[in-house]
Amino acid sequence: xxxxxxxxxxxxxxxxxxxxxxxxxxxxxxxxxxxxxxxxxxxxxxxxxxxxxxxxxxxxxxxxxxxxxxxxxxxxxxxxxxxxxxxxxxxxxxxxxxxxxxxxxxxxxxxxxxxxxxxxxxxxxxxxxxxxxxxxxxxxxxxxxxxxxxxxxxxxxxxxxxxxxxxxxxxxxxxxxxxxxxxxxxxxxxxxxxxxxxxxxxxxxxxxxxxxxxxxxxxxxxxxxxxxxxxxxxxxxxxxxxxxxxxxxxxxxxxxxxxxxxxxxxxxxxxxxxxxxxxxxxxxxxxxxxxxxxxxxxxxxxxxxxxxxxxxxxxxxxxxxxxxxxxxxxxxxxxxxxxxxxxxxxxxxxxxxxxxxxxxxxxxxxxxxxxxxxxxxxxxxxxxxxxxxxxxxxxxxxxxxxxxxxxxxxxxxxxxxxxxxxxxxxxxxxxxxxxxxxxxxxxxx
Amino acid sequence: xxxxxxxxxxxxxxxxxxxxxxxxxxxxxxxxxxxxxxxxxxxxxxxxxxxxxxxxxxxxxxxxxxxxxxxxxxxxxxxxxxxxxxxxxxxxxxxxxxxxxxxxxxxxxxxxxxxxxxxxxxxxxxxxxxxxxxxxxxxxxxxxxxxxxxxxxxxxxxxxxxxxxxxxxxxxxxxxxxxxxxxxxxxxxxxxxxxxxxxxxxxxxxxxxxxxxxxxxxxxxxxxxxxxxxxxx
Numbered sequence: 001x002x003x004x005x006x007x008x009x010x011x012x013x014x015x016x017x018x019x020x021x022x023x024x025x026x027x028x029x030x031x032x033x034x035x036x037x038x039x040x041x042x043x044x045x046x047x048x049x050x051x052x053x054x055x056x057x058x059x060x061x062x063x064x065x066x067x068x069x070x071x072x073x074x075x076x077x078x079x080x081x082x083x084x085x086x087x088x089x090x091x092x093x094x095x096x097x098x099x100x101x102x103x104x105x106x107x108x109x110x111x112x113x114x115x116x117x118x119x120x121x122x123x124x125x126x127x128x129x130x131x132x133x134x135x136x137x138x139x140x141x142x143x144x145x146x147x148x149x150x151x152x153x154x155x156x157x158x159x160x161x162x163x164x165x166x167x168x169x170x171x172x173x174x175x176x177x178x179x180x181x182x183x184x185x186x187x188x189x190x191x192x193x194x195x196x197x198x199x200x201x202x203x204x205x206x207x208x209x210x211x212x213x214x215x216x217x218x219x220x221x222x223x224x225x226x227x228x229x230x231x232x233x234x235x236x237x238x239x240x241x242x243x244x245x246x247x248x249x250x251x252x253x254x255x256x257x258x259x260x261x262x263x264x265x266x267x268x269x270x271x272x273x274x275x276x277x278x279x280x281x282x283x284x285x286x287x288x289x290x291x292x293x294x295x296x297x298x299x300x301x302x303x304x305x306x307x308x309x310x311x312x313x314x315x316x317x318x319x320x321x322x323x324x325x326x327x328x329x330x331x332x333x334x335x336x337x338x339x340x341x342x343x344x345x346x347x348x349x350x351x352x353x354x355x356x357x358x359x360x361x362x363x364x365x366x367x368x369x370x371x372x373x374x375x376x377x378x379x380x381x382x383x384x385x386x387x388x389x390x391x392x393x394x395x396x397x398x399x400x401x402x403x404x405x406x407x408x409x410x411x412x413x414x415x416x417x418x419x420x421x422x423x424x425x426x427x428x429x430x431x432x433x434x435x436x437x438x439x440x441x442x443x444x445x
Numbered sequence: 446x447x448x449x450x451x452x453x454x455x456x457x458x459x460x461x462x463x464x465x466x467x468x469x470x471x472x473x474x475x476x477x478x479x480x481x482x483x484x485x486x487x488x489x490x491x492x493x494x495x496x497x498x499x500x501x502x503x504x505x506x507x508x509x510x511x512x513x514x515x516x517x518x519x520x521x522x523x524x525x526x527x528x529x530x531x532x533x534x535x536x537x538x539x540x541x542x543x544x545x546x547x548x549x550x551x552x553x554x555x556x557x558x559x560x561x562x563x564x565x566x567x568x569x570x571x572x573x574x575x576x577x578x579x580x581x582x583x584x585x586x587x588x589x590x591x592x593x594x595x596x597x598x599x600x601x602x603x604x605x606x607x608x609x610x611x612x613x614x615x616x617x618x619x620x621x622x623x624x625x626x627x628x629x630x631x632x633x634x635x636x637x638x639x640x641x642x643x644x645x646x647x648x649x650x651x652x653x654x655x656x657x658x659x660x661x662x663x664x665x666x667x668x669x670x671x672x673x674x675x676x677x678x
Contacts, residue, residue, distance in 0.1 A: 005560040344544045349533025349561045
């Protein structure tokens with residue numbers, strides 16, 4: 001029989017036992033819904049974790065340090081170690097070179113220093129941190145009060161909420177006000193005659209007026225070491241121009257340096273995507289720097305979610321297994337009811353194969369509709385869980401998240417899997433129907 | 446004028462069943478020839494083996510021994526797929542209980558063998574109408590079997606048997622469920638079909654009076670054996 005005739009007959013048969021076949025299809029739908037809902041949770045949570053981690057800058061960043069600057073366990077002090085021929089200082093030239101590497105979107109030093117702030121005449125001790133341009137899109141400033149810096153060199157600051165409350169419990173009223181940043185500027189001293197190395201630097205107190213333009217709730221993190229501990233956040237290019245004395249400056253003056261260019265104790269290199277980290281990291285090592293990334297941690301995360309998805313899939317499949325028994329039961333009952341009809345079909349010239357295919361198509365149709373309905377139901381369950389979670393988070397004053405996701409592949413997988421499982425369930429009834437002896441079947445009342 | 450080969454030739458055909466330890470000889474060493482275009486009535490009491498013999502000719506069952514040759518094809522040597530094709534193309538069957546599919550209209554019931562034979566959709570409607578016109582039911586084309594009388598249902602079954610233009614029509618007690626007047630009209634129809642378009646008909650019946658009026662020849666069975674030699678009337 002041609003497929004169109006076969007499906008005509010199959011649909012007709014399904015319509016005939018509409019209640020029983022609808023219930024069977026609903027059984028398949030519930031099975032698929034539980035599978036799709038479980039997997040959508042797995043996918044959603046994975047996407048949530050990945051996007052959070054991507055925004056944190058942990059997985060698309062490489063931490064670069066000069067080779068001689070790193071002490072490994074048992075490595076001994078730098079001076080006694082065999083100098084690495086490829087080792088080179090991490091200075092402005094190196095920074096420019098790294099920023100021109102393919103896929104690198106940003107190279108910045110970590111600038112953080114402890115200092116004093118004066119607001120309305122009162123002193124407050126706090127940690128200042130320079131924020132790179134990219135932090136705007138990191139998601140860390142989503143939902144902040146006020147706005148982001150108007151330009152990379154603007155004399156503006158964003159306060160961390162806890163610190164802002166110290167200045168004024170009504171944090172909203174701080175925006176637009178000025179504060180004074182008091183910091184220690186580092187000024188290089190010229191080399192004294194008769195001395196081989198440069199004479200170090202002097203520290204001069206400086207003041208700077210900053211306008212408060214925003215208050216951010218969470219502590220933004222950015223790369224290794226992050227800015228998590230920063231409570232007064234200023235644009236990184238501005239922070240660099242301050243030449244504020246930092247903790248590691250003392251180490252700089254002890255280092256043998258014939259260059260008067262500033263060197264960095266470390267640089268953070270951000271690449272376009274976590275997938276490019278490994279290649280870029282290797283490239284940086286070739287250039288003669290030490291490089292380190294959290295790529296391995298990201299791999300572990302992927303493994304974790306694969307296992308998590310598998311477990312969710314197995315639990316979700318249990319309902320589908322029950323639905324499979326439902327299909328077998330429905331079709332076996334249909335054979336008993338339609339015994340005589342099968343006999344008539346065979347007497348009229350239907351081959352065993354025609355009868356088998358008819359039952360197969362009926363099972364497939366139930367699987368297809370069950371799969372479509374089930375995927376829709378699964379999506380709705382996922383949305384409801386997201387809605388419920390967000391309602392809860394909202395009550396806890398936390399921002400909403402999307403914990404479930406039904407991508408296209410999951411829709412196709414849901415429907416395809418339902419059809420496959422239904423065909424497998426239809427195998428035994430179809431074979432049984434095909435093997436019916438027509439003489440016996442025609443005698444059946 | 447050369448003589449046509451027989452439509453059906455049965456050579457020492459037996460069909461035995463095992464029932465527990467005992468062997469039931471439903472058909473026991475039957476040899477019979479049905480010339481092309483003949484209307485043969487297969488008579489016998491209940492359990493005489495006449496329906497089993499008809500099923501063997503229809504290709505619904507296989508003989509335990511002997512051979513069934515219909516339109517030059519030895520059914521005992523056919524695969525199940527070839528037997529299905531034989532049932533589709535060479536024979537048409539009519540049953541005592543009509544065996545129409547209740548949820549289908551007359552048109553759909555009659556169309557069923559055309560679907561199985563993979564006849565083009567464009568051709569089907571005309572073939573169905575032609576078959577229903579032949580039995581005088583073209584006006585009931587959209588009705589369901591339950592809306593028809595017994596005689597009309599049997600006419601529909603005959604239309605369904607004719608739609609694939611088979612060479613042999615096999616009827617198993619076609620008047621068994623009908624009153625005598627309706628039964629007579631069905632046999633009249635069979636007789637007309639035998640003459641035009643010309644068809645070999647084998648009819649199983651236990652109503653010898655009716656059979657005598659319409660069939661061209663008798664074959665009487667009893668206990669699985671052919672009792673009368675099937676001589677022309």
